[in-house]
Amino acid sequence: MSPSTIPTPLDPISEWRAWQTFTIIYTILLNRQIRRRWLLEQKSMQDRPLRERFRPVIFLEPVPTLQKPNTNKEATSNPFNKSTMDKLRTKAALLRARVEKGKELASEIERRMVQYPPIRFPTHFCHTCVSDGERVEVLLTTCGHRVCRTCIQYGVDEDGVYECSICFVPTGFVARSPLVLVKDCPGEVAPILRKGEVAM
The missing domain is CATH 3.30.40 (Herpes Virus-1)
Known part of the structure; x- marks a missing residue:
């Protein structure tokens, strides 16, 4: 790669906003996966006798909002603070891992719903x-x-x-x-x- 094509690193404030955007996107995707599992649970309960049904429980993640960066040394939203940025990166990474795991769980539920012989409680x-x-x-x-x-x-x-x-x-x-x-x-x-x- 020639020196002219090397991407310019983001400044701290732009990087802060980028990681915040990632956390918002991953949270929205995670809630979609949670809702997908919830709908699959509801679907699997439709054909069950009333005494064997249970209400599917759903816990959605609160979607964060973009915060204005604060350059005060003690502020938790200071993009120039290394520990603050590390926490934000870790949060985004964990949300991404949960999204991937959510896909696996939903796929497993769908597989169990069509399995033969049928499973009594596929979810x-x-x-x-x-x-x-x-x-x-x-x-x-x-x-x-x-x-x-x-x-x-x-x-x-x-x-x-x-x-x-x-x-x-x-x-x-x-x-x-x-x-x-x-x-x-x-x-x-x-x-x-x-x-x-x-x-x-």
Whole structure:
């Protein structure tokens, strides 16, 4: 590459705006993937008996807005602050990873919906190891993902808090597996669990 064709690096403010734009785009794409999974869950419940249905849960990410750069040394939106830029790049990278994982999960749901012999609950599986919810107990996290007990053990830190393998953030659990509720205690409401607590 000749010296004349080498791209000129962006100035800090332009780079700040570019990474902010990336986070907005990835958040919108992520919400589209979440909504796609939600629609697939609704579709899979249409043919189920009423006693075996459960309401699909959707947790959309708030879409960030463009912030005006602040050059104050202590400001969190200072594009000249290296740690601020590193956090913004990391956030964009994590959002991109979640978008890619969301595509995989939606494709897995679609595959399970057309599988023969048919699967009883095609959307109910561990989002980490893809274990079927009828073979293992799968819990719903507060961030809207499903995880089995085995994966929970590997994702719990020293303080007993589970870090979601999809969102990469600490999370809690909303309810027990719908399959367990149908089989063991039909008609009861799923217990609400505190952050880091695992249903027994």
